[in-house]
Amino acid sequence: MPNVSHKGKSMPESPIRKLVPYADIAKKKGVKVYHLNIGQPDIKTPDVALNAVKNADIRVLEYSHSAGFESYRTKLSQYYKNHGLPVESQDIIITTGGSEALLFAIGSTMDAGDEIIIPEPFYANYNGFATASGVTVVPVISTLEEGFALPPIAAFEKLITPKTKAILICNPGNPTGYLYSKEEIQQLAEIVKKHDLFLIADEVYREFIYDEGVQHHSVLNVAGIEENAIMIDSVSKRYSMCGARIGCIVSKNKEVMSTAMKFAQARLSPPTYAQIASEAALETPQSYFDEVIEEYKERRDILVAGLEKIEGVKVATPKGAFYCIAQLPVANADDFAQWLLESFDHNGETVMVAPAAGFYSTPGVGLDEVRIAYVLKKEDLKRAIEVLEAALIAYNAK
CATH class of the missing domain: 3.90.1150.10 (Aspartate Aminotransferase, domain 1)
Structure with missing residues (x-):
């Protein structure tokens, strides 16, 4: 057999x-x-998203552009700008969920045998994405006793080898719910710049922040790491639309995005009806x-x-x-x-x-x-x- x-x-x-x-x-x-x-x-799920699908007048269910609807990327760019992120439509590729965005990010920045450092515990599928890509996860442990705060930067430094290509974080964290502070994000920015690494940030829970005086800090807001930073996003949790399977990879690094586009072209296009729902969801009131x-x-x-x-x-x-x-x-x-x-x-x-x-x-x-x-x-x-x-x-x- x-x-x-x-x-x-x-x-x-x-x-x-x-x-x-x-x-x-x-x-x-x-x-x-x-x-x-x-x-x-x-x-x-917001009615505006559901109604957009119900009322869609489609005669032929065609492929979309491999990067996703231009209209959606333009509106998504404005959404990010409204949240203080300097993102243009050309910095965005729409993906089949945040999962595909992560696969595109890993595939565009790492070869088989390369290493990615991830604070653990981390979203379980990171292990699967790394395995599928032939990439080795190098964990740096955060602890419950410390509230799962960012481990000391010295712990990261000890793990960096010639095979290290990126650091991956989830912010706020799945499974811990930990929210990285501005200082912690800055520390990560300094180490990736120092060692010429990518900083991949899974920010799909950015809207879910609970305490007064606390806010989310994106890697896209850090000056000086525009070529290092890659953001992963998704509509799944934000609009309670997990079944839509729409996410995106976002970066100012043109080489990363042109490389990710080749992966996007290989899978043809993200789903049409789900993009219709996701674009409409941007009209959801505060x-x-x-x-x-x-x-x-x-x-x-x-x-x-x-x-x-x-x-x-x-x-x-x-x-x-x-x-x-x-x-x-x-x-x-x-x-x-x-x-x-x-x-x-x-x-x-x-x-x-x-x-x-x-x-x-x-x-x-x-x-x-x-x-x-x-x-x-x-x-x-x-x-x-x-x-x-x-x-x-x-x-x-x-």
């Missing part, structure tokens, strides 16, 4: 989705599953975001307060996005997460979490941690915390 590729064998499973079969079985048994495992917002942010802030506060009351649980308060990492009083969060779905229910209910070891690339780290997405309604979130507490008591009493 023919063999699958070594690359395929080394592709990591998603810690977010790998337990889905167990959840499906639990539901068929009649158990209610509270999904804390996946960042799928339950906030309504009131929509104000309400969404207030809702998520309340959910965050409910979750953190609830987790802190559970004996043995530690959590760092997230400043943005809608995730947190919680350290649980268990030896193996993978086993606990599967047990929750296979063998446990509390009055006919259980919870699904994402084991956090999959958000690290360092072996043996994060084994007692889980990522929790606070994307449930407040009442369901409160109930899920109660179920989790009951589960920890039962699990540790086995």
Whole structure:
């Protein structure tokens, strides 16, 4: 029988989705599953986006330009300018989700065998994107005790080799919710300039900032690294449009963008209807975001307060996005997460979490941690915390 590729064998499973079969079985048994495992917002998609698709008068569903609709890129450029980012339409290529934008960024800046430094824990699919591209992830560990702040720059310096081509950050962070300060972004800017590296910033959660006096700082706002900076963005979370699969890669570096365009041409074009929805979504009023942010802030506060009351649980308060990492009083969060779905229910209910070891690339780290997405309604979130507490008591009493 023919063999699958070594690359395929080394592709990591998603810690977010790998337990889905167990959840499906639990539901068929009649158990209610509270999904804390996946960042799928339950906030309504803006009507302006949905109506644009419903009312689209299309006779032939054609390819679009490989870079995406010019009208969309022009309006997106204005959106960024309104947020203080100096972005022109030619600095943007529309992609099939932020995932494809990351693949384009890695493919345009790195060859097989090159290295990319990423503060961990990090979005689990970064491991998959690197594996698919033949690139080695070099982790620099941030810790719950430090609130997942940027590790010391000296720690980055020690890891830089002739094979290092980029540093990748997620800001605000998935899975930690950590928001990098202006000073931390400046420190990263100085090190990439010093070592002639790219600084790739996944900024898809830029709108989700919760505390007074705190703001998002983009790598595109840092003077002097215009040739180093690459931003990744997406409509998935901003407009609760995960299924649209529309994102973009943004950079002032013309060589990077012309190279990314070759990848864009190879996949032909991003989806037409999703671009129609995404372009229309730019008309979403500020009131929509104000309400969404207030809702998520309340959910965050409910979750953190609830987790802190559970004996043995530690959590760092997230400043943005809608995730947190919680350290649980268990030896193996993978086993606990599967047990929750296979063998446990509390009055006919259980919870699904994402084991956090999959958000690290360092072996043996994060084994007692889980990522929790606070994307449930407040009442369901409160109930899920109660179920989790009951589960920890039962699990540790086995």
